[in-house]
Amino acid sequence: MPDAPPKLKPLGSIQFQDAATTKPRPPTPAELxxxxxxxxxxxxxxxxxxxxEAKRQRQKRILMGSAAAVGVVGLVAGVGYWLxxxxxxxxxxVRDDPNGQPVIVPDSYCTGHTPGLNGFFFWGGHSYRYYYGSSGSVGQRPVGGSTTLPKGATVTTKSGTTIQRGGIGGSGGKGGGGS
Known part of the structure; x- marks a missing residue:
């Protein structure tokens, strides 16, 4: 096999451009x-x-303003309802245990019996009374509350019996009295 002739570099090709002497050509009209x-x-x-971006910012401000308005309306409605x-x-x-401490008993023990003094009920030799605003279950000591009947409040038992209706215009006391 004969040896191949050496490849010659084509004439006019650029091997190296000197940045100091090379000038860029002006752009063609198509490039411009x-x-x-x-x-x-x-x-x-x-x-x-x-x-x-401006539209998104405007919508965000509107949304935040609406949320604040809804919050204020909700707060005003809640306070109004509460007031x-x-x-x-x-x-x-409740009835007193042997140590003199009150213990919660079923509501039926305080209903349908002869009321005694200051909301005490006497039934079977035991005195029963109401604890107002307390929590707990039958057999436990009441947590919180008092034996004083609250004025102007609607008082009900856990079984749903209304003891006193309160509020504006209510008699707030025991007994009826009519004209």
Whole structure:
């Protein structure tokens, strides 16, 4: 096999450009048009982005203002409801254990019997009374509350029996009395 002739470099090809002496050629009209078109497109996209950002900020402010308004309306409605609704207190029937401490008993022990003095009921030799505003279950000591009947409050037992209706215009006392 014969040896292949050495490859010659084509004439006029650039092997190295010296940055100090090389001058860029001026852009062609097509390149100028393409550059202008690209810059116009970029400017248009930026205007669209700025307009969308402004719209998003405006909507965010409107949403935050609406949320604040709804919050204020809810707060005013809640306070109004709280101020205008009558107090509601739950009463629990209690009797004293051998140590003199009150213990919660079923509500039926305090209903349907002869009332004694100051809300005491005597039944089967034991005195029963109501604890107002306390919590707990049958057989436990009442937590919180007192034996004083609250004025102006609607008092019901856990079984649903209304002991006293309170609020504006209520008699707030025991007994009826009519004219």
């Amino acid at each position: 048009r393409a550059r202008r078109k690209y810059e116009d497109k970029q400017r248009e996209l930026e205007e669209i982005r700025v307009a969308a 205008l609704s009558p107090n509601h207190v739950t009463a629990q029937c």
